[in-house]
Amino acid sequence: MLSRTADSLFWLGRYSERAGNVARGLAATLRMALLANPLSAAEEEWRSLMIATGCDPAFRTRHAVLTQDAAIQWLTLDPGNPASVAACVEAARRNARTVRTALTVDMWEAINDTWIEFRRLDSSAIRGDRLPGFLDWVKSRTLLFNGAAADTMLRDDAWSFLHLGTILERADNTARLLDVRHAAFAPEAAADAANYAQWQAVLRSVSALRAFQHVYHARLDPKQVAELLILRPELPRSLLACYSRVEQTLDAIASTSGGARGECHRLAGALHAKLRYGRIDGLLADGLHEFLTGVIDQNIALGHEIGSFYLNGRQP
Structure with a gap:
């Protein structure tokens, strides 16, 4: 196998998994932040997630204060964060397109349909009561791709x-x-x-x-x-x-x-x-x-x- 093909497949796996991991971490942190008391404890929960995802240094250069809304935006839809869900979906699809002939039809459709649906989203998808549904959708799309790979490749x-x-x-x-x-x-x-x-x-x-x-x-x-x-x-x-x-x-x-x-x-x-x-x-x-x-x-x-x-x- 050519090294560039292996490289794209390797990073397709990493970026797809990373998108699901960020969504899982966000869902758990959102729950913890709602339970946290006082307010400083909620801020600490979001800081912990930033550190776990490796996003804290870059976030600090862009934001003077850590707030829940800023953290959610940074980890989901911000294209300036290479570990955001949006960036991971984009990178996964880019790598998948490079090695499309190495993928099964089910795998390509899973990753490409996710990318298409993601491009239709706007900031309202992560606001208020819609955020948990968005995170569940990201997790389900990652599971769909992993399942397609396990069952058809x-x-x-x-x-x-x-x-x-x-x-x-x-x-x-x-x-x-x-x-x-x-x-x-x-x-x-x-x-x-x-x-x-x-x-x-x-x-x-x-x-x-x-x-x-x-x-x-x-x-x-x-x-x-x-x-x-x-x-x-x-x-x-x-x-x-x-x-x-x-x-x-x-x-x-x-x-x-x-x-x-x-x-x-x-x-x-x-x-x-x-x-x-x-x-x-x-x-x-x-x-x-x-x-x-x-x-x-x-x-x-x-x-x-x-x-x-x-x-x-x-x-x-």
């Missing part, structure tokens, strides 16, 4: 690079969402209403609240929430599940490429091994923030190495 190199981008983006999102709320998972954190809401918000951000109930059959507990999102292989958005699939996908690509391997294969294997043999008590004792920032840094390095070994070296 040949399991060849094209699938591998698309899937690799999706899973790498998903892992990064899970790590960042947990990290911005790491204080609520510290051993000394109180089991009060405020922290309970934080644990619930993290689970909602990755659509895992019901999964927690199925796995643990208990009230929310910070150690169990962290364990579910980091070390439980049955949760598709856990770090262990994501890096297991990253390693498998890179191995599959290597096997069809003459067996050539690079630093990206070593990094993926090291990340998977760390999580596979990790224990939540040890992670929490050593410091959840330190562990998660390490994972985020390693994920960035892994993305760079995949880019330099297989792709055009393009960065997000």
Whole structure:
């Protein structure tokens, strides 16, 4: 496969997944902001989301004050924010058009129809009571594209690079969402209403609240929430599940490429091994923030190495 084709498929997966992740994070933060008291707590919720999505530095250069309306606009429709939903949809469709012949009809229609419908939206779509419906629509469109890919795409190199981008983006999102709320998972954190809401918000951000109930059959507990999102292989958005699939996908690509391997294969294997043999008590004792920032840094390095070994070296 040509590196430019692999590159476009990889970033198609990343941008499509990123749009859905931003929508999930927005929905959870909107709920938390409505519950927050006093007003400064609501502002902190929006700041946490900005940090989790990597949008905080750019937002600060454009806005002197963080308000809910400004944050929502920046994360949804602002074309000046490369991580906004609008920018992600545009980038996903641009990459899909580049490799249209590598996609199935269902995949192309899912991403192209989303782009067409998105271009018809105006700022009223994110105002007031219409915002939750807009966020649900974005999530559903991401799920539609992922479902079309899972159900109709040949399991060849094209699938591998698309899937690799999706899973790498998903892992990064899970790590960042947990990290911005790491204080609520510290051993000394109180089991009060405020922290309970934080644990619930993290689970909602990755659509895992019901999964927690199925796995643990208990009230929310910070150690169990962290364990579910980091070390439980049955949760598709856990770090262990994501890096297991990253390693498998890179191995599959290597096997069809003459067996050539690079630093990206070593990094993926090291990340998977760390999580596979990790224990939540040890992670929490050593410091959840330190562990998660390490994972985020390693994920960035892994993305760079995949880019330099297989792709055009393009960065997000």
